Amino acid sequence: MATAKPNYKIGDYVLSKKGKGTVRYVGPIEAANDQTKIFAGLELDEPNGKNNGSTQGKVYFECPENYGIFVPVETLANLPKMLTKPPSNPVRSNRASELRQELGSTIGSDITGVTGMSKMSTFNNMPAVRQAQNVNTKTYHHDLQANLKKVLDQLEAEQDKNATLQARIQELERATGSGDDEEFEKQELIVKVESLEEVKKTLEEKLRETNVSLERNMAMLASQNDEVHLLQKTVEDLKVSNTRITTASASPHFNNESILKEKDELSKRIAVLESNLKEALTSSTQTQEKLNENLINAKKEAENHVKEKNELLKRLQEVETKFSNILKSEAEIQEKLNQDLTDAKNQAQNENIRLLKHLEEVENKLSDTLKAEAENNRDFDMAKEEAENFVKEKRELLDHVQGLKEKLDDASKSAMNEKNELSFKNWKRNSRKT
Incomplete structure (x- = not known):
């Protein structure tokens, strides 16, 4: 076939x-x-x-x-x-993950900027000033680290949610993976049904040929039956004539050689006709049996074909129903998955906005802290300058006092010398008088 x-x-x-x-x-x-x-x-x-x-x-x-x-x-x-080739980039690429990457990049750049701002504030102060500034810087860094840790924890939680969503996607894909097997079985059945359609066409052609052969054989059989009937009638007529001749020849007054000769020829003809009749009956019987056998085989083959086709069609209907249910389930799963992805995207966007707002607050707080530090540094610079001026004035005053002291010492020494010299002169003068 x-x-x-x-x-x-x-x-x-x-x-x-x-x-x-x-x-x-x-x-x-x-x-x-x-x-x-x-x-x-x-x-x-x-x-x-x-x-x-x-x-x-x-x-x-x-x-x-x-x-x-x-x-x-x-x-x-x-x-x-409906089952066209999937794109090279599967739908499983999660937009929420991309948003988180963008968020991480934005936060990373903002944090870098914040760190850079903190590095700009370096001051050359006195020990007391530097100690106060270090206390403020440590407090600021502690707050910044706490805020960054909070942001990173939130990002990690988002990544955990994304991992959970990806695991669910894979689970759903495994659950719907059997749809490929059902589709392949369906396509196999369709191919078999198409093959059976070809078999059906072949059987129909064979049946038409059988019908033509049957009609031809039936016509031949009818012709043979007519010939048999004619032979039977001829044999019967000849037998009647032979019986008549036999009866006549049995009479004691009968002595006709031509009639006896005719009787012999008639007997021979009857024998030939009976032989032909027997062959015709045998051929007719064989033809009838062959026709009956062909009809039985054709009917049996057609019944088997119809039975096989009905079974395949029933199985195909069952597979199509099952496949339709799978497609319906896949559609529901895809709809739920799309909703989950949309929710994750919205949640990531909202979280991004919230984190950026929180980061802006941290940056504003940092800016206020840096401004306060700058004002404190200006106060410390003024105090330092005043202290340095005071020290300078004190040093100049001490130098002036030291100069005055030295002058006073010199004057005292000079006065003492003059006094001693005057005393010596007086003593000497008195000594002369005595």
């Missing part, structure tokens, strides 16, 4: 027992024992294959290792439009 071979061309997206893939080659392969058998070289979507497009050293097409496979074309099934 001839069946139509599937017609696939390069670039078709098909379903095989190893999964979905794209046709990259159609034709015979040297590895096959039957060089007339047509194979399809597929590049699978998943690494479920056996080669990279080559077999036994001959390259038929190129693809990554374990993505290539060669299968007979009759084992393939065209995918319906």
Whole structure:
């Protein structure tokens, strides 16, 4: 029974027992024992294959290792439009994750800016001033680290939510993975039903030929029956004549050689006609038996074909119902997944806005702290300048006092010397008088 071979061309997206893939080659392969058998070289979507497009050293097409496979074309099934080839970037790329990456990048750049601002404030103060400034800086860094830790904890919580969502996506994909098997079984049944349609056409053609042969044989049988009836009538007529002649020849007055000769010829003719009649009856019986056998075989083959087709159609209906339920479930899952992704995106956007607002508050607080530190530094600079001026004035005053003291000492020494000299002179004068 001839069946139509599937017609696939390069670039078709098909379903095989190893999964979905794209046709990259159609034709015979040297590895096959039957060089007339047509194979399809597929590049699978998943690494479920056996080669990279080559077999036994001959390259038929190129693809990554374990993505290539060669299968007979009759084992393939065209995918319906609803199952077109998935894009190279799956939908599983989570926009929420991208938003979190953008958020992390923004926060990272803002934190870098904040750190840079803190590095700009370096002052050369006196020990007391530097100690007060270090206390303020430590307090600021402690607050900043606490705020950053809070932001990082929130980001980590978002990443945990994203990981949970990704795990759920994978679980849903595993749950819906059986849909591929159901689709492949459905396509196999469709191919079988199409093959049965070809068988049906062949049987119908054979039935038409059988009917033509039957009509021809029936006409032949009718002709044979007419001939048999004619032979039977002729034999009966000849038997009647033979009986009459036999009766007449038995009479003692009968002595006619021509009649006796006619009787012998008649007996021979009767024998020949009886032989022909027997052969005609045998041929008619054989023809009738053959016709009956052909009718029985044709009826049995048609009944088996109808039974097999009905069973396949019933199974196909069951698979289509099951596949429809799976598609409905997949649609519900996809809708729920889209809703979850939308919620995650909105949540990430809201969290991004909240974190940016919180970061702005931290930055404003930092700016206020830096302004306060700048004012404190100005006060400390003024106090330092006043202290330095005071020290300078004190040093100048001490120098002046020291100079006055030295002058006073010199004056005292000079006065003492003058006094001693005057006393000596007086003593000497008094000594002379005495």
